[in-house]
Amino acid sequence: MTAPPPPPPNGGDDLDRRGLAAGFGGYLWWGLLPLYFPLLAPAGPFEITAHRVVWSLLLCLALLAVFGQLGTFRRLLRTPRIFARLALAAVLIAANWVTFVLAVLTGHVVDASLGYYINPLMTVLMAVAVLGERLRRAQWIAVALGAVGVLVIALGHGTFPWISLVLALTFGCYGLVKKQVGAQVPALPGLAVETFVLAPPALILLVVLAATGTGAFGGPGEHAGTPGLTLLLIGTGVLTTVPLVLFATAARRLPLAMVGLLQYVTPTMQYLTGVFLYHETMSATRWVGFAVVWLALVVLSTDGYRAIRAAAPRPRRDR
Secondary structure, three states, rough: OOOOOOOOOOOOOOHHHHHHHHHHHHHHHHHHHOOOHHHHOOOOOHHHHHHHHHHHHHHHHHHHHHOOOOHHHHHOOOHHHHHHHHHHHHHHHHHHHHHHHHHHHOOOOOHHHHHHHHEEEEEEHHHHHOOOOOOOOOHHHHHHHHHHHHHHHHHOOOOHHHHHHHHHHHHHHHHHHHHHHHOOHHHHHHHHHHHHHHHHHHHHHHHHHHHOOOOOOOOOOOOOOOHHHHHHHHHHHHHHHHHHHHHHHHHHHHOHHHHHHHHHHHHHHHHHHHHHOOOOOOHHHHHHHHHHHHHHHHHHHHHHHHHHHOOOOOOOOOO
């Protein structure tokens, strides 16, 4: 099994820069997804997710063959403990994909952005519940503010923000699982295993849709079966593989707290897309709720930055 690369002689600065670049690139890519999925109509959330799985697996296998990592992929499949963790990650990311595509196609991009805004707060709670970590006072304050913000949005909007909470929970758990196996699982072979787990149900769904004439490739929709739609659905392989590999790379190279700080890039882009491009409604109550969540993130980010600074080794002064 391939081991993580050793730190460079300069103490890890180069390693951190690569991780930061990978994390920022992955979150930037995810921030653009709300502009892509509406182009896939009339395909629905489950069909789009099935195409993401199938084409991502094919792309991963091709890249593994090019880079000579098929052996690593096979070893991961034969390692029960790691395979079980990656299978769990696969289920979590599939639920996240379906929910996110559903949010975009039904005009709830702002709700999706809220989910990724509260994901760092969810990560903090999971650190307590799963890893047994003790929170600092500022972290508890941030979590409490986040809960108040979500409650304000729910009461003001009149509906429970289930899209936001499902996205936060599934991706937060996915990040935790990836962090736990990150040192043992290279990014690309790990993603190949995850899509391999999801491929059978995805293929069954696509075959059923094609046989019944209800899918985007054979249904009655205006754009069904057009070359443009076919290419766009195939393109979901690249659309899915690139940011996940970048995220997995960042999770291996960076502290989990730093990965959480980088995540704010994605919901900010999605929020701006929902409000200014898709003109989703933002009532006064929703503005207040989002403001409270943003305040929680400021508290959490400030505390995380101070913790990183305090943990960093201080340079020695020559006397």
